[in-house]
Amino acid sequence: MAEQQWRIVKRSVDARQRELRVHLTVLVDEQGRPIPKDAPIPLYEPPVFQDVHNAERQVVIIGAGPAGLFAALTLLEHGIKPIIYERGKEVSERKKDIALLNRNEGLNPESNYCFGEGGAGTFSDGKLFSRSKKRGNMQRVMELFHYFGAPDTVLYEAHAHIGSDKLPGIIKKMRECILEHGGEIHFETKIESLSQITNHHGSADRQKSQITNSPIILAIGHSAHDTYRMLAAEGVALETKGFAMGVRAEHPQSLINKLMYHLDISKPRDLEVINYVGNASYSLVTQVDGRGVYSFCMCPGGHIVPAGSEAGSCVVNGMSASHRNSPYANSGMVVQINPEDISGKDPLRGLEFQEELERLAFEHGGPQAQAPAQRLKDFVEGKPSKDLPACSYLPGTVSSRLDQWLPASIGKRLQQGFRDFDRKYPGFLTNDAVILGVESRSSSAVRIPRDPETLQSISTPNLYPCGEGAGYAGGITSSALDGINAALKIAQFI
Numbered sequence: 001m002a003e004q005q006w007r008i009v010k011r012s013v014d015a016r017q018r019e020l021r022v023h024l025t026v027l028v029d030e031q032g033r034p035i036p037k038d039a040p041i042p043l044y045e046p047p048v049f050q051d052v053h054n055a056e057r058q059v060v061i062i063g064a065g066p067a068g069l070f071a072a073l074t075l076l077e078h079g080i081k082p083i084i085y086e087r088g089k090e091v092s093e094r095k096k097d098i099a100l101l102n103r104n105e106g107l108n109p110e111s112n113y114c115f116g117e118g119g120a121g122t123f124s125d126g127k128l129f130s131r132s133k134k135r136g137n138m139q140r141v142m143e144l145f146h147y148f149g150a151p152d153t154v155l156y157e158a159h160a161h162i163g164s165d166k167l168p169g170i171i172k173k174m175r176e177c178i179l180e181h182g183g184e185i186h187f188e189t190k191i192e193s194l195s196q197i198t199n200h201h202g203s204a205d206r207q208k209s210q211i212t213n214s215p216i217i218l219a220i221g222h223s224a225h226d227t228y229r230m231l232a233a234e235g236v237a238l239e240t241k242g243f244a245m246g247v248r249a250e251h252p253q254s255l256i257n258k259l260m261y262h263l264d265i266s267k268p269r270d271l272e273v274i275n276y277v278g279n280a281s282y283s284l285v286t287q288v289d290g291r292g293v294y295s296f297c298m299c300p301g302g303h304i305v306p307a308g309s310e311a312g313s314c315v316v317n318g319m320s321a322s323h324r325n326s327p328y329a330n331s332g333m334v335v336q337i338n339p340e341d342i343s344g345k346d347p348l349r350g351l352e353f354q355e356e357l358e359r360l361a362f363e364h365g366g367p368q369a370q371a372p373a374q375r376l377k378d379f380v381e382g383k384p385s386k387d388l389p390a391c392s393y394l395p396g397t398v399s400s401r402l403d404q405w406l407p408a409s410i411g412k413r414l415q416q417g418f419r420d421f422d423r424k425y426p427g428f429l430t431n432d433a434v435i436l437g438v439e440s441r442s443s444s445a446v447r448i449p450r451d452p453e454t455l456q457s458i459s460t461p462n463l464y465p466c467g468e469g470a471g472y473a474g475g476i477t478s479s480a481l482d483g484i485n486a487a488l489k490i491a492q493f494i
């Protein structure tokens with residue numbers, strides 16, 4: 001295709017009409033001729049990281065997910081030393097624990113799909129887009145990903161995507177950059193009390209007092225329930241926030257290509273088009289009884305993965321490799337839950353609600369952590385599934401009556417939601433698709449409120465809650481951006 005020779009600045013696939021369209025914006029020269037892809041034009045201002053080995057100013061960061069890592073990189077740009085504490089392992093060691101998890105050989109509660117270098121974003125779909133355009137310079141996030149090895153497409157694709165095969169290498173390069181420039185990263189170091197940070201970091205009095213006075217960027221993600229509980233016990237202000245829970249649905253990718261693109265992979269011409277634009281995805285939303293029901297984190301050509309971090313719970317999520325070429329299309333299908341939907345006043349009651357459902361899913365799953373599953377049409381019609389279709393979920397599935405044990409506020413709404421989606425895309429509601437329980441960690445159920453001006457916790461000075469766990473971001477890019485913003489704010493103050 002000719003576009004591969006040009007310098008593209010924007011590319012999007014439009015499947016809203018029956019005929020698929022690709023919109024391209026390319027750079028042209030003064031005569032209006034497309035500029036070749038490899039022409040030496042400056043893409044963006046590369047970052048300049050300073051040497052902070054002996055920097056006076058330092059900042060502690062808890063969590064090495066997108067928020068923590070991008071905060072650290074931004075601090076380096078401002079000559080401030082980042083000191084990161086991460087409960088999980090560095091990425092290559094983490095891979096081994098994830099392989100065990102996929103083979104049903106045990107969950108390491110500190111090293112899994114949620115915890116470890118790169119955070120929840122490392123073994124993910126790596127979709128790099130955010131609905132929010134308000135929070136700052138999203139393009140800078142893409143440029144930093146590109147600088148550390150992401151493909152050119154992240155700079156121009158409307159729905160950019162990296163893939164879980166490429167993300168670990170990018171994360172590793174970020175770590176190497178932080179260490180080379182004098183930052184510190186302490187893996188397998190869970191912070192169990194905010195005062196622990198001072199104790200952990202050596203006994204020399206001078207060093208100790210420096211650390212005590214250092215600002216702390218709290219970038220813990222939304223799965224560290226134990227850390228939320230620690231924060232509550234230490235008097236950090238927390239509040240319940242709206243979130244969403246449901247199931248993960250998986251269809252054959254060929255069916256989704258037909259429904260969304262009207263293309264049939266058995267026809268060579270259609271296959272060529274799919275190979276060019278990539279497997280189809282979808283984004284569905286409806287309202288049922290006053291609550292949103294919607295698809296979340298759709299992974300074309302992907303896999304469903306066990307994304308829990310605690311024993312005795314079953315949590316599913318989705319990821320894909322860069323080529324997105326598995327025969328399956330999966331997506332979270334979730335129901336909006338508002339704080340008033342859960343009784344009580346405890347700011348952490350949303351976590352308990354999530355945990356209850358995750359335990360229930362575990363109980364209804366198989367003895368070796370297989371996920372409870374039901375064919376989609378059976379679920380909507382309230383029938384048991386005698387057997388289950390092939391599925392990408394490596395630990396396996398067992399037939400279960402999700403229609404019976406999901407709380408009605410979620411199950412009934414999902415049933416209606418699937419009927420609505422089928423009206424829009426006839427054929428979506430099929431027994432060739434399967435749902436797995438439960439998709440419970442799509443968003444944070446807690447907010448760590450902060451002052452909008454200083455970005456510091458409203459209860460605890462010098463503490464900068466940021467990223468998904470603080471309840472101010474959702475997804476890789478917005479969390480990374482929130483980390484950048486926290487670091488920029490600190491750079492202004494110290």
Ligand SMILES: Cc1cc2nc3c(=O)[nH]c(=O)nc-3n(C[C@H](O)[C@H](O)[C@H](O)COP(=O)(O)OP(=O)(O)OC[C@H]3O[C@@H](n4cnc5c(N)ncnc54)[C@H](O)[C@@H]3O)c2cc1C
Pocket residue numbers: 062063064065066067068085086087088113114115116117118119120121122123124125126127128129189190191192219220221222223224227297305307317318319466467468469474475476477479480
């Ligand atoms: C399987 C999966 C697929 C996903 N796919 C996508 C996708 O395609 N696109 C997208 O935008 N988003 C995706 N997400 C969501 C995305 O990964 C998160 O929104 C994002 O990673 C949040 O970034 P964060 O830095 O705020 O938190 P996290 O990435 O959760 O990182 C927090 C880090 O803090 C560490 N930590 C927690 N508590 C402590 C403690 N007490 N002491 C020390 N360290 C601690 C954790 O180990 C973790 O590494 C996916 C998530 C999962 C699980």
